[in-house]
Amino acid sequence: MTLGKIKEDDFFPNKFWVQLEASEPSESKQEVEPYDFTHFEMLNPTRLRYYFVLDSEPIDVGxxxxxxxxxxxxxxxxxDVSETGFVKWVKEPDNLTLIQTTSTVLANRTSAIEIDGLLNEDxxxxxxxxxxxxxxxxGKVMIAQRLFNLRKDISKVxxxxxxxxxxxxxTGFKGNGIHCIDQDECIEGMPLHCLPDAKCINTYGSYVCQCPNGYEGDGLYSCMDIDECMRDLHQCSPRAACxxxxxxxxCTCQFGFFQEGNECRATSIWTPWSPWSLCSVTCGSQNQMRxxxxxxxESGMRCEGPTSDLKPCSSLRACPVDGLWSEWSPWSTCTVSCSGIKRRIRVCNNPxxxxxxxSCLGSPEEIAPCNNDNCPVNGMxxxxxxWTLCPLTCGLGVVSRSRHCNNPPPVSGGTPCPGHGYEEGSCGFPMDYCKYVPKPPESIMPGRLIQ
Structure with a gap:
């Protein structure tokens, strides 16, 4: 978290808080606001909420x-204290807490404070x-503050x-009484020695024994193991057991996860089989699938075995199958050399x-006449x-008619047509009878055949 330009009124007594969410933290920056604590929130803290006070470094005095x-x-x-300004001097405890801190007012309305006959509590x-x-x-509001640290000389009496x-x-210092300097007990020897695994740390006028990481105690008489798992001080993944x-x-990854660095990645495993698919037919054959x-x-692992499984649908009867004809067989040979018949067959087996x-519809057999071009054909x-028109209007004339041997013509040694293809006959009347016959309107009189 980053604060922008800090102003005078951003310092104490403003308290701030930050709330951690269970989900992934957002990258967006949000404005930080002062927080007014209620007694309920102070007496019911949460591990996800942290409080802090923005304060300036104290000015050493002494x-x-x-x-x-x-x-x-x-x-x-x-x-910058003006004529209307008001200065309030307050003695504070060394450690501020969320509970209402008791402060002692030392002086008011003065730009300096004088304490005579200093006591330990001063x-x-x-x-x-x-x-x-x-x-x-x-009304008047706070416009500035300054924090002073009144230091005690602990080197001498x-x-x-x-x-x-x-x-x-x-004790812990050495000198002539006027000038006393700190004695490094860790180098020059100490009244009580730290435990073998503890570390000696020199302090101003004394020393402390620090237990190794993962242990707690005074380092002089005891260093007890810290149960990081019980106190929730571990950094294990939610998928790991501490x-x-x-x-x-x-940190040991739970079942179904494997260790990769500090992370527990999920192992690739098969999901349970899905239900079998339904059979959509009532006859024939079909497979069910799951x-x-x-x-x-994302783990990069592969599961062993197939992703699908098939089995035939049970209790399905065979579906009815209509018969279909096979292809026709070749035609048989003609029964006689000319004008015979030929035959072909088919079978109802496809299927x-x-x-x-x-069953198949229609006849399984077909018969047709033979068409042999070499058979003799008699002419007809x-x-x-x-008959042609009579050429005379009076008197006797000759008429004719004809026919042809082409229905059919004789071929391949067939007999010609019997008889003749041309006939003649007479037409008209004898000249002696012409005078008795009325003239037709046309100049030509049709004749008639005289047998």
């Missing part, structure tokens, strides 16, 4: 001995809070004036009728053509 006088001036560190954090008027806001006769260096060890812990899926392909199917006359 070091002072017990009984001495200390003067803290605000002006060198803040010079040392620590002293805050100067400046109040004044701002345009548009009724003096009885009376500070000189070599009256001052003695405290197993405590001496000084540490191990499938399964290989999960977590044959079964399971109650219908065509019908007679009409």
């Amino acid at each position: 070091k002072f001995l017990l009984g001495e006088m200390s003067v803290i001036q605000l002006n060198p560190y803040y010079t 040392f620590g954090n002293i805050r100067a809070i400046v109040y004044d008027f701002l345009p548009g806001i009724p 003096c009885k009376g004036s500070q000189n070599a006769k009256n001052c003695v260096c405290n 197993i405590n060890t001496l000084g540490s812990y191990v 499938i399964r899926i290989c999960t977590n392909p 044959a009728p079964s399971s109650g199917g219908q 006359w065509s019908p007679w053509a009409p």
Whole structure:
């Protein structure tokens, strides 16, 4: 989280909080706002919510001995106190907590504070809070603050004036009583030795024994293993089980997952088989199918075995099959050399009728006359053509008619047509009778055949 330009009123007593979500954190930045704590929230904390106070670094004042006088001036560190300004000096505890912190008001309306005859409870954090008027806001509000650290000189104890006769260096320091410097117990020896696995750390005027990582205790008498799993201090994946060890812990992936670095990736396994598909027919043959899926392909693993399975539908009867004719057989040879007959057959087996199917429709046999071009054909006359017109209107004349041997003509040694193809006859009347016959309107009189 990043705060923008910090202003005076962003510092204490503003408290801030951040709420962690169970889902993946968002990359977007959100504005941070001061938070007003309620008693319920302070007494019912959550592990997903963290509170913090934005404060400035304290200004060191001192070091002072017990009984001495200390003067803290605000002006060198803040010079904008107006005539209407109000300065409030407050003694604060060293550690601020969410519970209402008890602060002691030391002085009001002054730009400096003087403490004579310092006591142990006077040392620590002293805050100067400046109040004044701002345009548009009724009443005075906080416009600035400065935090001072009144430090105690723990290196020596003096009885009376500070000189070599009256001052003695405290335990953990060495010197002539006036000038006392820290003694490094870890190098020069210490009253009590740390445990073999503990680390000695020198502090100002003393030392501490620090247990190894994964252990807790004073380092002098005990270093007990920390159960990171029980205290939820581990960094195991939600897919892993935490197993405590001496000084540490191990993460073991749960069943169905495998270790890859610090992550537990899901193992590729088959899903359960799907239900068998339904049979959509009532006769004949059909297969039922079921499938399964290989999960977590991102793991790069492959599942052994097929993804689908088939089995025939049970209790299906055979479907009726209608018969169909086979192809016709070749024609048989003619029974005689000329004007005979030929024969061909077919069979109802393509397929044959079964399971109650219908038989083939039609005849299984076909007969046709032979068409032999070499057989002799006898000639036959065509019908007679009409008689020609009589050429005379009076008297006797001659008429004729004809026919042809082409119905059919004789071929391949067949006999010609019997008889003749031309006939003549007479027409008209004798000249003696012409006078008795009325003239027709035309100039030509048709004749008639005289037998």
